[in-house]
Amino acid sequence: MSETPYVVGLTGGIGSGKSAAADLLAARGALVVDTDQIAHQLTAPGGAAMEPIREAFGNGVVAADGALNRPAMRALAFEDPDARKRLEAILHPMIRxxxxRQCRAATTPYVVLVVPLLIESGTYRERVRRLCVVDCPEDVQVLRVMQRSGLEERQVRAIMAAQASRAERLAAADDVIDNSAGYAELAVQVERLHGAYLRLASEGGAV
Structure with a gap:
């Protein structure tokens, strides 16, 4: 592999099905680098971000096992925008x-870099050769998240309002996966894109 592997950015709004699409691409041989998983590792017991977080916010956001107390941190971040910015200032450089590091260590034909807020973060857009957006109607997103997490509709829509809009994501996309029709149709689209990404990676091209 070259020192700069072919990287496809994968993003989508909450409940769009990013994880399902990423899992299907991984099953076909792509390396998936998931920034959410990295964030969880950094904030697990003994994670590299926990001591800086403790120093910044105190023991109230640290669970008994030493991991991040996510409900406490979430409540603090939503109440205090400055707290959210301070948390991001700790986590984001570590995640990046x-x-x-994981992308550069790839031995697969291409890498899928999963970033939930890729559209909102210009630095990640600069790191990917293609941008793939997993898309579905907003009402479908809401229903999926409510079923998955038990949140109320107003809570889900508040999370969505803090993310890029569906139109903004679609406008930025090189490729779109329509995940409104179910898993079988999702797999068909992923198979087609996998073939395209293999070709692009072998050619070193961007279109």
């Missing part, structure tokens, strides 16, 4: 560095 680790995701870059």
């Amino acid at each position: 560095a680790e995701s870059e």
Whole structure:
């Protein structure tokens, strides 16, 4: 492999099906680098971000096992925008560095870099050769998240309102996966894109 593997960015709004699409691409041989998983590792017991977080916010956001107390941190971040920015200032550089390390270590034909807020973060857009957006109607997103997490509709829509809009994501996309019709149709689209990404990676091209 070259030192700069072919990287496809994968994103989508909450409940769009990013994880399902990423799993299907991984099953076909792509390396999936998931920034959410990296964030969870950094904030697990003994994770590299926990001591800086403790120093910044105190023991109230640290669970008994030493992991991040997510409900407490979430409540603090939603109440205080400055707290959210301070948390991001700790986590984001660590996430960027680790995701870059994993991408560069790839031995697969191409890498899928999963970033939930890729559209909102210009630095990630610069790191990918193609941008694939997993899309579905907003009402479908809401229903999926409510069923999955038990959140109320107003809570889900508040999360969605803090993300890029569906139109913004689609406008930025090189490729779109329509995940409104179910898993079988999702798999068909993933298979087609996998073939395209293999070709692009072998050619070193971007279109």
